Amino acid sequence: MTAVTTIIITPRDRYSGLDECVDSVYRHTPQPFQLWIMDLDYPASVIDPVRKQLAGRAEVRFFELGLRTPMDALREAQPLVDTATVVLLDNDSRVTAGWLQPLLDAHADGHAVVTPLILEREGVDRGAPLRNHLYTGELRVVDVGETPYLIEHKHFRRTEVPDIPDERSLTGTFELHCVLFDGDAFRRIELPSMVIREHLDISLQLAAMGKTMVVEPKSVIHFDNLGTRMVLSDMRFFFYRWGPKLTGPSSRLFERRWGYNFYSEQSMYNWVVRRKAFLVSRWLGAPIGIANRATQLAKKLFCRDWDPLPDPDGASRPLLTDGVPRQLSHDLR
Known part of the structure; x- marks a missing residue:
């Protein structure tokens, strides 16, 4: 069967948990897919069991790239993607039952980027055991004196699950915990060597292309917010x-x-x-x-x-009201 998507798993903050991430993909994804695993110098104790588990599977490919950033790793895989869609998935995220089809349906409706509802497990602070990490977001701009600064504003931040909207909605930003791209759009974007705000750089690129991005809360991802002890x-x-x-x-x-x-x-x-x-x-x-x-x-x-501002969010305004800022450089490093 023809793969409907390529799922690319990269480390986010840690190495451990890759096995659980892979297990969740196979447990909850009935659609045919390709699975690419970016090996960014995983220790043998983590990568060897996964290699053994997946040995002989035609849909699986490992990229041995050494220690490098996730964006640099994705740039190696980018031109090789040949499916209609591609899913970027961090290894500390877990897909849940029925996660992929709602994303594919939203893509079929013409959206270039579809993000699931991302719920964070209780971790670095106390709160609800499971709560919103990302529903929708937008880029805003605030002035400090005569200098404009960007603000990433997340709607419903840390809202408890029953209070999160359940309808598909346009969004101005996404995060890389899990996101589905249209394959052509993914191949066209620049992947700069960033470890912070890289998702916002890509969001601006897509806005400049006239592409739409949505959140589809019928698809749910659980993200481990650094609660599990690291080795x-x-x-x-x-x-x-x-x-x-x-x-x-x-x-x-x-x-x-x-x-x-x-x-x-x-x-x-x-x-x-x-x-x-x-x-x-x-x-x-x-x-x-x-x-x-x-x-x-x-x-x-x-x-x-x-x-310097008592209420920077309150003083801010939407960045894209007057159009997408002109991209000044195409440097990737």
Whole structure:
């Protein structure tokens, strides 16, 4: 049977969990598919059991690419995609029953990008065991003095499941936890070497192409919000991906390409510091409550704040009201 999509699994923040991700795909996907696994220097303890499990399956392909960022890995696979659609799936996300067909139906209705409802499991902070991580989102712009900054605004952020809308809706942004692309659109987009805001760069590219993006909540994905303890190899990848040698240049690359800084740039760097403190604490055996207190201590000691506006969201306006910003550069690095 002809594959209806190519599912590409990349590490997001960690290596562990790949087996569960693959298991969920095979358990909940009756449609024929290709499965491509980006091996970004997985430890043998993680990748070997998966290779053994999938040995002999014609639909499976492993890409041995060494330690590199997910975007750089996807750029290797991009020109090889030959299916009508492609699904990007992070290895810390789990698909659920009936997840693919609603995405395919929305694509058949003419939408170039379809994101499922992404629910996050309780992790780095307390709250509902399962709540909204991403329904719809938009890019907004706020002025600090005479300088405009971008804001990524997420609607229904951390809303509990019964209160999340259940209808398909247009969205201005998506995230890479799980997203379905039209195959032609995926092959046309640029995949810049970014580890932060890369999904927003792609969102702007698609808007400039006149493509529509929707969220389809009939499809549900569960995302592990760093609640599961990492092993040492996981932290190696996290510290690499979220290290200052990659995060700072990512911001500058976005600025070169679109002419904007993000209002939350310093907050993102602070997030990285807090998450590293959280993960090390959890690795040492601390329960989530104590790990959260360690993050607050790290924030006081190592983080500086930049938040000059009392209500930046309230002072912001939609970015695309006057059209898509002109792309200033096509640099990928």
